[in-house]
Amino acid sequence: MRVDFGRAAADYARHRAGFPASFFERVAARGLGRPGQTVVDLGTGTGTLARGFAGQGCRVIGIDPSAAMLAAARVESEREGIDAEYRLATAEDTGLEASCAGVVCAGQCWHWFDRFAAAREVARIARPGGRLLIAHFDWIPLPGNLADATETLIRAHNPAWQLGGGIGLYPRWLRDLGKCGYRDIESFSYDEDAHYTPASWRGRIRASAGVGGSLDAEAVASFDEALGALLAERFPGESLAVPHRVFAVLATPPDAPTSG
Numbered sequence: 457m458r459v460d461f462g463r464a465a466a467d468y469a470r471h472r473a474g475f476p477a478s479f480f481e482r483v484a485a486r487g488l489g490r491p492g493q494t495v496v497d498l499g500t501g502t503g504t505l506a507r508g509f510a511g512q513g514c515r516v517i518g519i520d521p522s523a524a525m526l527a528a529a530r531v532e533s534e535r536e537g538i539d540a541e542y543r544l545a546t547a548e549d550t551g552l553e554a555s556c557a558g559v560v561c562a563g564q565c566w567h568w569f570d571r572f573a574a575a576r577e578v579a580r581i582a583r584p585g586g587r588l589l590i591a592h593f594d595w596i597p598l599p600g601n602l603a604d605a606t607e608t609l610i611r612a613h614n615p616a617w618q619l620g621g622g623i624g625l626y627p628r629w630l631r632d633l634g635k636c637g638y639r640d641i642e643s644f645s646y647d648e649d650a651h652y653t654p655a656s657w658r659g660r661i662r663a664s665a666g667v668g669g670s671l672d673a674e675a676v677a678s679f680d681e682a683l684g685a686l687l688a689e690r691f692p693g694e695s696l697a698v699p700h701r702v703f704a705v706l707a708t709p710p711d712a713p714t715s716g
Contacts, residue, residue, distance in 0.1 A: 458670060459568075459669040460522070461669045462523070462525055467663040468502050474507075475504065476650070489512045493558040493559055494514070494516075498519050499564075499565030502528045503529030503533055503540060503542065506533075509561070517540075517541045517542075526544060547569045553581070555580075555581070559587050559589060560581060560589070562590050563592070571632050575636040575709075576636070590629050590704065590705040591704045594701055596700060602657070605691070609679070609683060611666075612682075614671055614679075616670070620666075624645070636710070638707040638709055639710070644704055645703040651698075653695070654691075661680075
């Protein structure tokens with residue numbers, strides 16, 4: 457399945473609100489996101505994680521390979537009065553100078569990268585003692601709940617989509633980082649509901665990889681109509697509490713190799 461989130465940039469910016477405030481509080485307690493820190497946000501998308509750290513007084517550089525997503529990130533940053541820099545590049549080759557970042561983060565996107573190449577690039581751009589933060593905020597499909605029913609509908613409209621059924625935990629990231637020589641690896645997770653209206657849930661799902669990121673406009677419209685009908689029939693009401701799980705990995709990169 458080929459995914460281009462740039463095709464869904466408008467819905468992404470409007471309906472994928474990003475990580476909850478509690479996430480930033482928890483990582484701040486671990487020394488990430490302090491005022492004055494330089495944070496490089498890989499796969500920044502529309503900049504939700506970047507804006508969160510910039511709002512805490514960090515100098516933030518958001519990196520993404522999609523010009524459409526970066527354009528949306530700039531609009532959202534300006535609308536919120538947030539000062540963040542955005543650059544067109546990939547996680548595997550940021551084009552940034554070596555040892556420039558106190559924190560390198562990746563929210564909802566580590567699985568889209570060449571993970572070992574990205575880990576090497578993080579080690580190159582991180583300052584000595586810098587930290588990598590990989591984070592997810594996933595809906596949790598439980599039997600019969602809204603997320604489960606929505607995933608069933610996505611599969612019906614897009615059989616190539618195979619990202620459903622997750623539990624919001626990614627232990628393989630710890631294994632991969634260990635193989636790359638990262639140290640002081642730790643993780644935490646906790647659950648928190650995300651609240652949507654029917655319209656915002658439809659927008660959130662249009663902005664997902666299995667719908668707006670991979671289907672053409674006609675197929676997206678067909679899916680959206682079907683999701684609207686599903687909500688009206690099985691999940692009526694104007695307030696939808698959807699169970700989500702935050703999962704984060706923190707690690708110290710190995711020292712970057714000395715050139716020559």
